[in-house]
Amino acid sequence: MLRPIFLALSRQPGLARFALRHPILRRTALRFVAGERLDEAVEAVRGLNAAGLAATLDHLGENTTTRGEAEGSAAEYLAILDELHRTAADNNLSLKLTQLGLDLDAALCEAHLRRILDGAGATFVRIDMEGSPYTERTLGVFERMWAAGYRNVGVVIQSYLRRSVSDVERLIALGARVRLVKGAYAEPPSVAFPHKRDVDAAFARLAEQLLRRGAYPAIATHDERLIAAARRVASAHGIGPDRFEFQMLYGIRRDLQMRLRREGHRVRIYVPFGREWYPYFMRRLAERPANVMFVLGSLVRERGERGAGRGA
Ligand SMILES: Cc1cc2nc3c(=O)[nH]c(=O)nc-3n(C[C@H](O)[C@H](O)[C@H](O)COP(=O)(O)OP(=O)(O)OC[C@H]3O[C@@H](n4cnc5c(N)ncnc54)[C@H](O)[C@@H]3O)c2cc1C
Numbered sequence: 113m114l115r116p117i118f119l120a121l122s123r124q125p126g127l128a129r130f131a132l133r134h135p136i137l138r139r140t141a142l143r144f145v146a147g148e149r150l151d152e153a154v155e156a157v158r159g160l161n162a163a164g165l166a167a168t169l170d171h172l173g174e175n176t177t178t179r180g181e182a183e184g185s186a187a188e189y190l191a192i193l194d195e196l197h198r199t200a201a202d203n204n205l206s207l208k209l210t211q212l213g214l215d216l217d218a219a220l221c222e223a224h225l226r227r228i229l230d231g232a233g234a235t236f237v238r239i240d241m242e243g244s245p246y247t248e249r250t251l252g253v254f255e256r257m258w259a260a261g262y263r264n265v266g267v268v269i270q271s272y273l274r275r276s277v278s279d280v281e282r283l284i285a286l287g288a289r290v291r292l293v294k295g296a297y298a299e300p301p302s303v304a305f306p307h308k309r310d311v312d313a314a315f316a317r318l319a320e321q322l323l324r325r326g327a328y329p330a331i332a333t334h335d336e337r338l339i340a341a342a343r344r345v346a347s348a349h350g351i352g353p354d355r356f357e358f359q360m361l362y363g364i365r366r367d368l369q370m371r372l373r374r375e376g377h378r379v380r381i382y383v384p385f386g387r388e389w390y391p392y393f394m395r396r397l398a399e400r401p402a403n404v405m406f407v408l409g410s411l412v413r414e415r416g417e418r419g420a421g422r423g424a
Pocket of ligand 1: 297395403
């Protein structure tokens with residue numbers, strides 16, 4: 113299958129450098145990424161807000177390798193918060209702990225996160241979940257923030273992980289806000305369900321657990337069957353649309369995003385931006401073979417046009 117190949121390619125820095133220089137790949141990535149600059153992303157957020165959709169803004173980047181990079185990421189997030197505060201709408205921030213230096217020094221990463229949460233004020237900050245080597249550490253950092261009194265922060269649970277049922281219980285017990293996703297990384301079968309049907313079944317069970325007993329969960333999927341199942345649970349248990357939200361990725365299933373909004377649901381769009389779009393883009397290709405065909409089609413068309421150009 114293509115998924116493991118694209119996930120392996122997503123971790124190749126040499127390819128990332130190549131992709132950044134390749135105009136067609138950059139243009140194609142912009143289908144999923146709201147630009148390389150903050151002003152472009154803010155414009156996209158304002159467009160979503162005008163259509164009745166909320167946003168969560170993500171400055172792309174992960175696995176920083178120096179303290180300077182981690183410091184730069186934290187400063188960038190504080191600048192993003194200033195912009196978000198100016199939008200005066202219910203927009204959030206999403207970030208990754210490895211971007212703030214989790215691989216280098218956990219204490220440094222936590223110090224950066226505290227600065228961001230202090231700067232965020234009433235703006236909610238979601239800690240994205242990365243590959244399984246980071247699950248426990250991410251939950252640990254989150255729990256320490258919670259114990260320190262921060263309530264403007266939440267975390268993500270991946271339904272493909274075998275451990276997620278107990279993690280969800282752990283977070284429900286705290287009263288923490290959880291975003292539920294299927295999971296986007298390459299994981300061994302000892303850690304994650306290898307078959308999609310098991311990942312989907314786990315998602316449905318965890319969504320029910322969170323809707324019935326959790327605190328304002330975010331059901332983050334484009335899977336119409338799972339969205340319908342969540343809606344059935346909500347209506348069977350009298351859970352109003354103000355007690356949870358659906359979340360989807362920028363550029364994916366815009367029709368579904370708007371349909372849910374029209375039907376009275378809260379919908380939040382994850383809006384990534386920045387120059388480090390390569391791993392994020394590769395994960396989106398891994399999710400859907402049709403996206404790979406789209407990229408190949410663009411490359412073939414470009415070669416054709418260049419060929420035609422040379423002939424003229
Ligand atoms: C708001 C949000 C935040 C996320 N945060 C995290 C995170 O912190 N950690 C993490 O591991 N993962 C995260 N993810 C990614 C998630 O784990 C899945 O990889 C991703 O959502 C695709 O799975 P799906 O639930 O849409 O279901 P799938 O079964 O993969 O897809 C269902 C349908 O959605 C559409 N679709 C799905 N993906 C694509 C795509 N790339 N291009 C075009 N159409 C597509 C197709 O119509 C497909 O048939 C996040 C996803 C969302 C929506």
